[in-house]
Amino acid sequence: MAIEINVGPPRLAINQGYGVLITDQDGQIPWPTDKGFYHSDTRVISSWQIFADGESWKLLNSGNVAYYANRIFLTNPILHTEIGVVPEHTLGLSISRSIGGGIHEDLDLVNHGMDKVQFNLEIAVRSDFADIFEVKSGSIVRRGRITSAWSQGAPRLTIAYVNKDFKRRVTVTAHKWDSKPVYANGRISFELELKPGEAWHSCLLYAVGDGETIDHAPDHCIAQTGGAGAHRKLSQWRDAxxxxxxxxxxxxxxxxxxxxxxxxxxxxxxxxxxxxxxxxxxxxxxxxxxxxxxxxxxxxxxxxxxxxxxxxxxxxxxxxxxRRDDYRDAxxxxxxxxxxxxxxxxxxxxxxxxxxxxxxxxxxxxxxxxxxxxxxxxxxxxxxxxxxxxxxxxxxxxxxxxxxxxxxxxxxxxxxxxxxxxxxxxxxxxxxxxxxxxxxxxxxxxxxxxxxxxxxxxxxxxxxxxxxxxxxxxxxxxxxxxxxxxxxxxxxxxxxxxxxxxxxxxxxxxxxxxxxxxxxxxxxxxxxxxxxxxxxxxxxxxxxxxxxxxxxxxxxxxxxxxxxxxxxxxxxxxxxxxxxxxxxxxxxxxxxxxxxxxxxxxxxxxxxxxxxxxxxxxxxxxxxxxxxxxxxxxxxxxxxxxxxxxxxxxxxxxAGKLYIDPVLPEWLPKLTIRDLRVGENVFDLRFWRDDDATRFETLKGDPLAVVQKSYATATTRWL
Known part of the structure; x- marks a missing residue:
């Protein structure tokens, strides 16, 4: 059996509409980097890191489950807490994200150990609101002012950027939490206490605004719905x-x-x-x-x-x-x-x-x-x-x-x-x-x-x-x-x-x-x-x-x-x-x-x-x-x-016709295509190699509308 080689950059990327999230494989956005959460050509999240009492988590595995969603599985290093040492690999932390305007982030943690654990789960979020052109060039200029505010009642972190009439903001709202977070030292912090086998969950909803409109995060947790709306749209696209x-x-x-x-x-x-x-x-x-x-x-x-x-x-x-506009080459x-x-x-x-x-x-x-x-x-x-x-x-x-x-x-x-x-x-x-x-x-x-x-x-x-x-x-x-x-x-x-x-x-x-x-x-x-x-x-x-x-x-x-x-x-x-x-x-x-x-x-x-x-x-x-x-x-x-x-x-x-001239290569000896739409007609066609020739038959649709005509028409194609 041949060895399978997978080539690609060491990153995770999900996107939908005008939003894209690029992270390291552990789901984090280190600083400085060109990764981040971009929306409408602005990087609204420039750094995202997660800790257990200040210690970084260890990556087990991660990957996309769809173009709009991914999951990351982490475990803990050795933790020294006030009630004792938590052995490494005792805790399982999964981060599930879906994007659709904003980002819905599920945090799920399980204590797989035999003893109770107590620690702070901390998430550090930073926003530089840099223009994507400047991030790509590596030359970022801060032109406006960034402010942040925490609302304990929501609970919600709001980070805003204002440069004259250009406004961007991102809000991070805790939702369906099993323990209410606080905010200090630039970190959203959840105080956790888990018995053996006990699980903990919270959602974080990242919404993006421009001063006039807000792109909200998807409503549903990925583990429960698979991304609901986005999944439905993808299915409809495949059907069409x-x-x-x-x-x-x-x-x-x-x-x-x-x-x-x-x-x-x-x-x-x-x-x-x-x-x-x-x-x-x-x-x-x-x-x-x-x-x-x-x-x-x-x-x-x-x-x-x-x-x-x-x-x-x-x-x-x-x-x-x-009109002519030389600055825009118009x-x-x-x-x-x-x-x-x-x-x-x-x-x-x-x-x-x-x-x-x-x-x-x-x-x-x-x-x-x-x-x-x-x-x-x-x-x-x-x-x-x-x-x-x-x-x-x-x-x-x-x-x-x-x-x-x-x-x-x-x-x-x-x-x-x-x-x-x-x-x-x-x-x-x-x-x-x-x-x-x-x-x-x-x-x-x-x-x-x-x-x-x-x-x-x-x-x-x-x-x-x-x-x-x-x-x-x-x-x-x-x-x-x-x-x-x-x-x-x-x-x-x-x-x-x-x-x-x-x-x-x-x-x-x-x-x-x-x-x-x-x-x-x-x-x-x-x-x-x-x-x-x-x-x-x-x-x-x-x-x-x-x-x-x-x-x-x-x-x-x-x-x-x-x-x-x-x-x-x-x-x-x-x-x-x-x-x-x-x-x-x-x-x-x-x-x-x-x-x-x-x-x-x-x-x-x-x-x-x-x-x-x-x-x-x-x-x-x-x-x-x-x-x-x-x-x-x-x-x-x-x-x-x-x-x-x-x-x-x-x-x-x-003219109500589909002209084809199939030539299947040796490496593709059989091919069936379904739901081929040409005007009002919908065809299913089967092709196969017969020695060096290619044959076809019409499985669905009017066979008289499908006509073999040379593709090699050179300069007379549209004459």
């Missing part, structure tokens, strides 16, 4: 989404953990239920609304939950820019990048109110709108969001193409703006062949493909709306871009596309993963696709755990860097879909196996945002990037992208 059965346990577990991760990252939309939502980007640093991430995840989830995109389309439309029609709710954003010390420094979200909005329409067949989607799309199309022409050369370029105008504004958005992500930073303005290769794809998709939308002249104009623009792009970005000598064009419109010929996304967009001529696929599968790019972001031959390559050599699962998912689009099913399946295999090594099969680009060999395993977000929405969604690729998913709900 695609189910799979497969002979590959590894992929099965990856898929189901990805479903749970997607549920964990749901941000509520005011006025809707929990099945209409927008996903946060990731935990802990990106529990906020992001344009690019939400749209990418919507595309990934098209097969899993056909209405998934509604939330992103709705919320992002509310924040579409109406321009009329532009879709936002990132919205924050902490102190720095409140006082506009950062431009995230929201910030618009993204070169691709506006284009992706059009792609998602078309895809959502194809999945749902809902004409109201087009009626509701076509005005938004029109503004996006105008932005592409007027602002995306900064110099009128027909390509999309970006360069920040903000003193606090992002230098790089594609998905590789770190300041060091775009490098020349000598390792130096590419000069702006920058025309990224994959963004040209996005525009090509968006124009063709919107042409199809306009045809459906009876606006054939508008559709023809967009097709002509797409055709012109196709020619111009392939003349300008292709390097015949290397047989590969330039990473980007720099500020002088020179090709940057660093070998990176970005051109792989052009296969997904369809902007690559079929006769060049084989060269792109072959180049990406060379050893300097393919690690065995997926395709790296940057070639090992580049001087800036570092397998443990953020975007200069690491492997990003979502990037690989898009590339794999592109491989299949051009008929390279075996290579696409290889990438899918890499990513699925890597997931099997991470704790709970929970895919991190990225992991090391080190070369795979028989003795190693994937190494998680320090600081990677887990869970992370488009990392989890990479599983769903791979599933779309394997099935050859091509929805056409407006």
């Amino acid at each position: 989404t695609l189910k799979i059965e497969t002979s590959n346990e590894e992929f099965y577990r990856f898929y189901h953990q990805s479903l749970e991760d997607m549920a964990a990252l749901r941000l509520p939309i005011e006025g809707t239920d929990h099945l209409e939502f927008v996903p946060a980007a990731g935990v802990p640093w990106f529990l906020a609304l992001f344009g690019r991430d939400s749209l990418t995840v919507s595309l990934q989830n098209a097969m899993v939950h056909s209405s998934f995109a509604r939330g992103a389309l709705e919320v992002l439309s509310r924040h579409q820019a109406t 321009e009329p029609g532009k879709i936002m990048h990132e919205l924050r709710r902490g102190e720095l954003a409140h006082f506009k010390l950062i431009p995230h109110t929201p910030y618009y420094g993204t070169a691709d979200a506006t284009i992706l909005y059009l792609i998602v709108l078309h895809n959502a329409w194809r999945c749902t067949g809902d004409p109201d989607l087009l009626a509701r969001f076509l005005p938004v799309a029109e503004k996006c199309l105008s932005w592409i022409d007027e602002y995306g193409d900064r110099d009128g050369d027909g390509f999309q370029e970006y360069q920040t105008r903000s003193k606090a703006g992002a230098y790089n504004q594609g998905w590789k958005d770190s300041g060091q992500a775009l490098v020349n062949t000598d390792g130096s930073i590419v000069t702006a303005p920058i025309a990224l290769v994959e963004i040209q493909g996005y525009v090509y794809d968006a124009w063709l998709r919107m042409a199809q939308v306009y045809d459906a709306l009876g606006k054939s002249a508008r559709a023809q104009t967009l097709r002509e623009k797409a055709e012109a871009l196709f020619v111009r792009f392939n003349d300008t970005f292709w390097d015949e000598e290397s047989g590969f596309y330039a990473f980007c064009l720099d500020g002088e419109k020179k090709q940057v010929l660093s070998v990176a993963s970005n051109p792989g996304q052009c296969l997904w967009s369809g902007i690559v001529p079929p006769d060049r696709a084989a060269k792109v696929v072959k180049r990406l599968m060379e050893p300097d790019m393919w690690s065995g755990w997926g395709i790296r972001t940057l070639s090992t031959d580049n001087p800036s390559y570092n397998p443990n860097s953020y975007q200069n050599g690491a492997v990003w699962p979502h990037d690989n998912g898009i590339i794999a879909m592109g491989f299949r689009r051009y008929g390279f099913a075996n290579e696409a399946a290889c990438i899918a196996r890499d990513i699925s295999g890597a997931a099997g090594y991470f704790v709970q099969h929970q895919m991190p945002e990225l992991y090391s680009g080190m070369q795979r060999d028989p003795t190693d395993f994937p190494v998680q990037y320090l600081g990677a977000n887990v869970p992370q929405a488009w990392a989890a969604g990479s599983c769903f992208a791979m599933l779309q690729m394997i099935v050859g998913f091509q929805p056409d709900a407006p």
